[in-house]
Amino acid sequence: MEKIWEGLTQAAMLIVGFDPDLMEITLLSLRVTITATLIASAIGLPLGAWLVVNRFRFRRVVIAIINALMGLPPVVVGLFVYVLLSRSGPFGVLGLLFTPTAMIIAQVIIITPIIVSISHQAIRELWADYHDLLISLNATRRQRIATLIVDGRRALLTASLAGFGRAIGEVGAIMIVGGNIDHATRVLTTAIALETGKGEFGMALALGFILIGLAIIVNLGVHMLSRTERGSRW
Amino acid sequence: MVTPLLPLKMEAVSVRRGGKTILGPITLQLADEGISILLGPNGSGKTTLLKTMHGVERPNTGTLHWNVAAEDARLRQAFVFQSPTILRRSVLDNISYPLTLRGVKRAEARARAEAFAARVGLSKVLDQHGMVLSGGEKQKLALARALILEPDLLFLDEPCANLDGRATRDIEEILLAVRSEGTRIVISTHDLGQARRLGDDIWFLHAGQIKETTPKDQFFSEPHSETARSYLRGDLLP
Numbered sequence: 001m002e003k004i005w006e007g008l009t010q011a012a013m014l015i016v017g018f019d020p021d022l023m024e025i026t027l028l029s030l031r032v033t034i035t036a037t038l039i040a041s042a043i044g045l046p047l048g049a050w051l052v053v054n055r056f057r058f059r060r061v062v063i064a065i066i067n068a069l070m071g072l073p074p075v076v077v078g079l080f081v082y083v084l085l086s087r088s089g090p091f092g093v094l095g096l097l098f099t100p101t102a103m104i105i106a107q108v109i110i111i112t113p114i115i116v117s118i119s120h121q122a123i124r125e126l127w128a129d130y131h132d133l134l135i136s137l138n139a140t141r142r143q144r145i146a147t148l149i150v151d152g153r154r155a156l157l158t159a160s161l162a163g164f165g166r167a168i169g170e171v172g173a174i175m176i177v178g179g180n181i182d183h184a185t186r187v188l189t190t191a192i193a194l195e196t197g198k199g200e201f202g203m204a205l206a207l208g209f210i211l212i213g214l215a216i217i218v219n220l221g222v223h224m225l226s227r228t229e230r231g232s233r234w
Numbered sequence: 235m236v237t238p239l240l241p242l243k244m245e246a247v248s249v250r251r252g253g254k255t256i257l258g259p260i261t262l263q264l265a266d267e268g269i270s271i272l273l274g275p276n277g278s279g280k281t282t283l284l285k286t287m288h289g290v291e292r293p294n295t296g297t298l299h300w301n302v303a304a305e306d307a308r309l310r311q312a313f314v315f316q317s318p319t320i321l322r323r324s325v326l327d328n329i330s331y332p333l334t335l336r337g338v339k340r341a342e343a344r345a346r347a348e349a350f351a352a353r354v355g356l357s358k359v360l361d362q363h364g365m366v367l368s369g370g371e372k373q374k375l376a377l378a379r380a381l382i383l384e385p386d387l388l389f390l391d392e393p394c395a396n397l398d399g400r401a402t403r404d405i406e407e408i409l410l411a412v413r414s415e416g417t418r419i420v421i422s423t424h425d426l427g428q429a430r431r432l433g434d435d436i437w438f439l440h441a442g443q444i445k446e447t448t449p450k451d452q453f454f455s456e457p458h459s460e461t462a463r464s465y466l467r468g469d470l471l472p
Binding site: 126129130132133135136137138139143147151152 | 288309313322323331332
């Protein structure tokens with residue numbers, strides 16, 4: 001309990017004092033995670049809707065695989081991206097290993113299946129409702145997908161936020177591909193792992209509280225901007 | 235001169251579901267005027283027949299021949315479903331939606347939607363979300379969304395089920411006005427009073443078959459089939 005209290009106090013001091021190191025790793029955490037969430041949403045939301053409106057062979061198998069990929073072990077993803085981006089790997093020439101870009105790539109791989117799976121589930125219910133109308137109105141496949149995404153945007157926002165939540169707390173993959181380099185690739189989660197390793201539990205807890213607070217603030221902000229959870233809104 | 239959409243000729247059309255034939259084989263011709271009423275007990279195939287004619291349901295056997303190309307035919311008809319599908323948008327955006335699908339610019343589509351909303355009495359709720367409307371208003375919205383396409387042929391599947399007398403009267407008045415403008419209408423209903431008020435001819439269905447197609451007055455005074463007589467007497471049909 002004493003450690004938790006110490007962590008809370010230290011977190012408050014770091015925030016009030018505008019600690020430059022804290023600001024740097026917090027901003028990098030946000031930059032990496034928001035970029036990864038935007039990219040994964042741009043891929044995952046249309047893909048989720050596409051899987052709903054299209055019937056093709058092995059569709060169920062594809063959906064089952066995507067659902068299974070939601071549980072991808074981050075360390076394995078990190079290792080996979082590491083091999084691809086390392087000097088001897090196929091993309092080594094790009095020199096991306098141990099950069100924020102490598103961390104974004106790893107996070108995109110981890111959260112895209114989550115966003116696809118949740119959006120697929122949400123859109124499927126809407127499609128059951130809209131199906132006959134959209135067929136009757138002769139909507140093209142592209143128009144159907146666009147309609148489902150626009151009308152299901154609040155449910156899809158939940159899918160993106162779930163992806164954001166997973167990405168902001170991710171440590172295994174970005175530790176491997178980012179390397180936790182000070183002033184370069186250190187983010188909140190890798191800093192927490194480092195402080196814990198050093199036995200600085202107070203500082204680790206302080207960073208943990210800041211991370212949780214950050215996730216809550218981003219979620220609240222998105223909900224307020226999108227005006228969800230207000231009376232009579234759908 | 236625009237080629238007429240009708241007649242529609244259906245030949246030996248049948249629909250199977252779960253290994254069971256739920257409609258047909260049916261052979262009929264839909265002529266180009268008036269209001270036809272589909273009557274029959276639950277499960278007789280009314281909805282399936284409407285959806286098959288419209289193209290939402292694909293027949294397992296048989297053919298449909300329109301007087302125009304099938305692709306054109308789809309664009310010249312509209313359907314109002316029994317449970318109106320309300321898009322998660324405002325009333326105005328719901329009504330203008332079919333036009334936007336056809337490439338009409340948003341401003342123009344919304345202006346035309348306002349006119350059709352006025353026609354069905356929804357002018358005061360244009361900016362409300364479609365999902366918060368009453369049952370009668372939702373049905374009017376669905377009707378306005380169908381009418382905005384100015385269809386030659388309008389299908390309605392039990393459009394007044396679960397509506398009170400006033401809402402039913404409003405819908406019927408709109409349908410009679412639409413008919414007088416030359417739109418061909420086919421309606422399924424359980425409401426014999428509505429069939430009397432609106433219908434020109436009655437198609438009586440039972441067990442997936444059209445038992446008779448009869449002018450309204452004759453149907454209610456001297457129906458051809460024994461099943462129709464039993465239905466009008468209020469007997470419980472198997």
